[in-house]
Amino acid sequence: MWYNIGMKTLPLLFCAALSACAALCAPRASAVTSTPEGWLDDYDAALAQAAAEDKLVVMDFSGSDWCGWCRRLDEEVFSTEAFRRGAAGRYVLLMVDTPRDKSLLTPKAAEENPKLVRKFGVEGFPSVVVVDKRGEEVCRLGYERGGPERYLERLDEEIRDAPEVKKYIKPIEDVLCRHDREMERESEAAVAKAQEELAKPPKGAGREAHRRFRREAERRIQEVLFGEVYPKYVPLYEKAFAEARAMKVPENMEARKKELIEGQEESFGALKDAIRRYEESKRPARTTPAASGAEAAP
Numbered sequence: 005m006w007y008n009i010g011m012k013t014l015p016l017l018f019c020a021a022l023s024a025c026a027a028l029c030a031p032r033a034s035a036v037t038s039t040p041e042g043w044l045d046d047y048d049a050a051l052a053q054a055a056a057e058d059k060l061v062v063m064d065f066s067g068s069d070w071c072g073w074c075r076r077l078d079e080e081v082f083s084t085e086a087f088r089r090g091a092a093g094r095y096v097l098l099m100v101d102t103p104r105d106k107s108l109l110t111p112k113a114a115e116e117n118p119k120l121v122r123k124f125g126v127e128g129f130p131s132v133v134v135v136d137k138r139g140e141e142v143c144r145l146g147y148e149r150g151g152p153e154r155y156l157e158r159l160d161e162e163i164r165d166a167p168e169v170k171k172y173i174k175p176i177e178d179v180l181c182r183h184d185r186e187m188e189r190e191s192e193a194a195v196a197k198a199q200e201e202l203a204k205p206p207k208g209a210g211r212e213a214h215r216r217f218r219r220e221a222e223r224r225i226q227e228v229l230f231g232e233v234y235p236k237y238v239p240l241y242e243k244a245f246a247e248a249r250a251m252k253v254p255e256n257m258e259a260r261k262k263e264l265i266e267g268q269e270e271s272f273g274a275l276k277d278a279i280r281r282y283e284e285s286k287r288p289a290r291t292t293p294a295a296s297g298a299e300a301a302p
Contacts, residue, residue, distance in 0.1 A: 037108055037109060037110060037113075038066075038068040038069070038099070038101045038103055038108040038109065039099040039101065039113075040078060040082055040083045040097075040099060041083070041088070042088040042092075042097060043064075043082070043097040043098065043099045044096065044097065044098050044099070045098070045099050045100075045101070045109070045110060045113045046098075046110075046112060046113070046116075047063075047098060047100070047116060047120055047139075050063075050096045050097075050098040051135075051137060051138075051139055053096045054096045054136070054137040055137040057096070058137070059094060059095055059096050059137070060094070060095055060096070060134050060135065060136055060137075060142060060163070061095065061096045061097075061098055061134065061135045061136075061137075061139075062091065062095045062096070062097050062098065062132060062133075062134055062159065063098045063099075063100050063120075063124075063132065063133045063134070063135065064077075064078075064082060064097070064098070064099050064100065064130060064132055065100045065102070065120075065121060065124070065126045065129060065130060065131040065132070065133065066078065066099065066100065066101050066102070066129060066130050067101070067102050067103060067104075067129045067130075068101050068103050068108065069103040069104055069105050069108065070103065070104055071129045071130065073129070073130055073146075073147045074129050074130040074147075076147060077130045077132075077147045080149075080151060080152075081151065081152050081155045082097075084151075084152045086151075086152040086153060087152035087155065087156065090152065090153070090156045091156065095134075095159075100113075100117050100120050100121070101113070101117060102117055102118065102121060102129075124141065128146065130146055130147055131144060131145075131146060132144060132145045132146065134159065134162070134163060142162075142163055142166050143162040143163055143165075143166045143169065144162075145158060145159070145162060165256075165260075168254065168256070168257055169257070169260065172253040172254065172257045172261070173253070173257060173260050173261060173264060175251065176248045176251050176253075176261060176264060176265070177264060179244050179247050179248045179251070180241075180244055180245070180248050180264070180265070180268050182240075182244055183237055183240050183241060183244065187233065187234070187237050190233055191229060191233050191234075194228040194229070194232065194233050195225055195228060195229070197228075198221075198224045198225060198227075198228045199221065199224075199225075201224075202217070202220060202221055202224060204217060205217050226282060230278060230279050230282035230283075231282060231283075231286070234275060234278075234279055235279055238275075238276060238279070241272055245265065245268070245269065245272070248265055249265060
C-alpha cells in the first residue's frame with residue numbers, strides 16, 4: 005500500500021525490451037560501471053539470451069551509490085562467486101542500476117533503466133524481479149539474509165509457487181491496493197492547488213521571507229494531506245482489509261496471505277497514527293485556572 009516494497013507507496017508529496025547472436029556477443033559491463041562481474045546491463049540482450057538458452061532473467065533493480073540495502077545485497081549475494089556459479093545454468097543476470105552518478109552507467113543503460121523502473125512498477129530498492137524470455141514477470145523478491153545459497157533457494161521457491169501466488173495472493177494484494185492510485189492522484193492535485201494558492205516571496209526577498217514561505221508551505225501541505233485527503237481513505241482501506249481477510253486461499257498459501265495482510269496493516273497503522281498526531285496538534289492546548297491566592301468566602 006504505502007511503505008512496503010513491491011506495493012504501491014504512499015505519495016511522497018510531503019517531503020524511476022535481438023537476436024541470440026546479439027545477446028551472446030553483447031559486451032559485459034566494463035570495470036568502470038556499477039554492474040557486477042557476470043551480469044548484463046542491457047535488457048534487450050538479456051531477453052535475447054534468455055530466449056536462446058531457455059532461461060529466466062533475474063533483474064536487480066538497485067541504487068548502487070545511495071541505497072544501503074542494495075549494497076548489502078550486492079556484497080552478500082550478487083557479487084559472490086557462489087551466486088554466479090549457482091545461477092549460471094538457470095538464469096540470465098541483469099543489473100538495472102539507478103545511481104545518482106550516471107557515469108557509473110553505459111549511455112544505453114542511463115537512458116533505458118528509468119524506463120524499466122516505470123515498466124515494472126519498482127517503487128522500493130532493492131527489488132529483484134524475475135521475468136521469462138518474453139519479459140513477463142514471474143515473481144519478485146527484495147533483500148534477504150542468508151547469503152548466496154539461501155538466496156538461490158528463495159528464487160527457486162518463489163518461481164515454484166508463482167502460479168499459486170498469482171492465482172490466490174495477487175487478488176488479495178489488488179484488494180489492498182484498490183484505492184492507492186486514486187489517493188495518489190487526489191493528493192498530488194491537492195498539494196498542487198495548495199502550492200498555487202501560496203503567495204511566493206517577492207523577487208529579492210531576504211532569507212527570513214523565504215523561511216517563512218517554506219514553513220507556511222509545509223504547514224499547508226500537512227493540512228491538505230493529513231487533514232483533508234488521507235482521512236477520507238481510512239474507512240475505504242478498513243473495508244478493503246476486511247474483504248482481504250475473508251478471501252479464501254489453499255493451506256499452503258495461508259502464511260503468504262497472513263504476511264501480506266499483516267505487513268499492510270502495519271503500514272496502515274502508521275498512516276493512521278500520523279493522521280492522529282496531526283489532529284492532536286490542531287486541538288487547543290488545555291489550560292488550568294490560575295490560582296488567585298484568594299480564599300472563597302464562607
